[in-house]
Amino acid sequence: MKYKTQIEAARKGIFTKEMEYVATNENINRELLIKEVSNGRLIIPGNKNHKNIRPVAIGELSSTKVNVNIGISKDCPDKDVELKKVKKAIELNVDSIMDLSCWGDTRDFRQNLVEVSPCMIGSVPMYDMIGNSGKALKDLTKDDFLKCVKDHAIDGIDFMTIHAGLNKKTAQRVKRNRRLTNIVSRGGSLLFAWMEMTGNENPFYEFYEEFLDVLYEYDVTISLGDGCRPGSIHDATDASQLEELITLGELTKRAWAKNVQVMVEGPGHIPLNEVKTNMIIAKKLLFNAPFYVLGPLVTDIAPGYDHITSAIGGAIAASSGADFLCYVTPAEHLRLPDEDDMIEGIMATKIAAHAGDVARKFPGAIEKDNNMSKARAELDWEKMISLSINPEKSYKYRQSAKPDKEDTCTMCGEMCAVKNMNKILSGEEVKIS
């Protein structure tokens, strides 16, 4: 094999079978694709040990992708519950699944997950390590960090969140520029605590190259975590967030220099009027590396509806630079999501991704809307249902309320504008009985 990673292959002019798959499946021009992979603006995550993966591209050249989080934990230790959710998520055509497991037999779960999933799998090795090491947090060493990343790589994880940007300097910045909600990233807060307790530098930052070597070996994409992502509208776009972003840009270049594929994670909670600004500045400071955002949530006041607050921010983000959206469910800020929450979260995030693609005139996006609109103009209810983002839900709604006139719906009944326009435009009389 003349290459270990997709970016290395692209730089050597090799058009891999993964690129082939993506070029065909996502209808991307081959030359453009290889160019974009080689300069890091497009990634095709895929661990060499994840044998049944269906490669997917993330970056400006491809459609906006959607990720789902699952995982076993002390509060939800049931592997089967989580694997059932995985099955459903795959059925609903998500692009990626992140395993946030942090308690119990995480390795067994992870290996199962990789085995059953054609979607790319991401993880946050640190959660697993901290939850399962048996050591106190402060006693963990760089070798523990490294071993955990290696284990995940061997198990076939396609991309890993590594919070390398939150170093001691930025931790000082956080302490000097106090926030309303401090650090809300789980990984970020644990690293902050670890640095405070040990006095050591963040090992992901200090020994970054060693971690890159492991990732390179398996073609694991590094997903640079944003430990300082804002956890409230108040804290958005502040000094700590931006300083970490600058560091993440530097780390991006270093990963590229080692032929490791990179994406970068972004906020978080951002007021609507700052979302686009955040995307522009991130793309600039990250040299157009693929940008992966959580939300952003455009208000803090709606727990129970954060799939909606996120869809608003996510759609604007996707229209202005974000390439990959992490789903947020109605359970956010309240509890672990159950399967229904997951479905709601997936749908809301898919809507945001698609609305963003339509807005940025991504090829093929608006055609989906046009097909639906044609079906509506023809009052073709079967087609409307089959073209809808969740045919099961549309069908259920339609079935639940039988209209007096079958070609209409109970919303307008015989005052149906579509029906009456079709009549009058073809010269028929419009009658309302």
Added chain:
Amino acid sequence: MKYKTQIEAARKGIFTKEMEYVATNENINRELLIKEVSNGRLIIPGNKNHKNIRPVAIGELSSTKVNVNIGISKDCPDKDVELKKVKKAIELNVDSIMDLSCWGDTRDFRQNLVEVSPCMIGSVPMYDMIGNSGKALKDLTKDDFLKCVKDHAIDGIDFMTIHAGLNKKTAQRVKRNRRLTNIVSRGGSLLFAWMEMTGNENPFYEFYEEFLDVLYEYDVTISLGDGCRPGSIHDATDASQLEELITLGELTKRAWAKNVQVMVEGPGHIPLNEVKTNMIIAKKLLFNAPFYVLGPLVTDIAPGYDHITSAIGGAIAASSGADFLCYVTPAEHLRLPDEDDMIEGIMATKIAAHAGDVARKFPGAIEKDNNMSKARAELDWEKMISLSINPEKSYKYRQSAKPDKEDTCTMCGEMCAVKNMNKILSGEEVKIS
């Protein structure tokens, strides 16, 4: 009485008790308020026969308002079902309720509704007239239109949708510039059909002044309907829509000249990247009259989730010019909404309105987010629930999943970033067992 309408009072320098209420309740400067009411940029709808109304302002100077639609129809003739929804909507603090009734004893229902509602009540008299006249559509005369508007005015309706902008000239424009989804406004399509069948001009347009005289008498706000609102992403911002908008601007000025309060209705389906443009052009062509939008929906592919597609468009609209959002429910395009759909629609629209207010830095808006964020930073779960947009839902979620450690939630358990940051920042050790 020296005045009939709020705008007339303001122009005479009279500070009415309704202005007083609004100034206090919405914390608006008195001088600015009277100035904005006099120039039409702020309205305070309130029919003189709606005795128990709690006045509310709509316009740039006030927070973004939210409307809910209800009504009896052939497919849902049960008055009690609709009145139960009304009660719930009032409980959820909506600003306005539109009665779209078009079948059955609509007058009795309408009078009941006005009697029980402290919220302003809107209606579309034409639906009622067409559904209940006993005449064929083509046999309806200008006098039928006028009588129906008068009846609604007498019954205490605070604002009425009148589709005066879709005249014969614009109907020709619609025929010359064919759309994917023609005219989707119920009122617009019926007027279009009526004009086609009778050969007459739209009576709301032709006899506009006579309608204004009726509205003036009761201080009914005219809500100029947009018969040509786009019904698909494809049709957004097209010739028909914009020509009608120009006419609506002219009609706005004519209403102001007669001391009638005005707002104007807007789209509909608009791709995300055109929402702001639509708001700017509407505000310009409408001389900053309050703008009342339905959605806008930023994609057509999500029936079952159109409360979300609308919340995305609505939030952007509210941040860039829209003053009043008509709710859209998950049932849109599929069936009449039931009570659960209504609640989902209200919440999504309230989120959009608030996110817009935060984005445009409306005084007091972000404080709500900050209070929630403070409660989160303090892990004060009771407060988080009470401050949330739907405390009932947040409580239910929280109760449904008891965490291992009581101050955390099952999402992160003992890896709770908030808890661990609070500990480490106060010098305590962070332990993960």
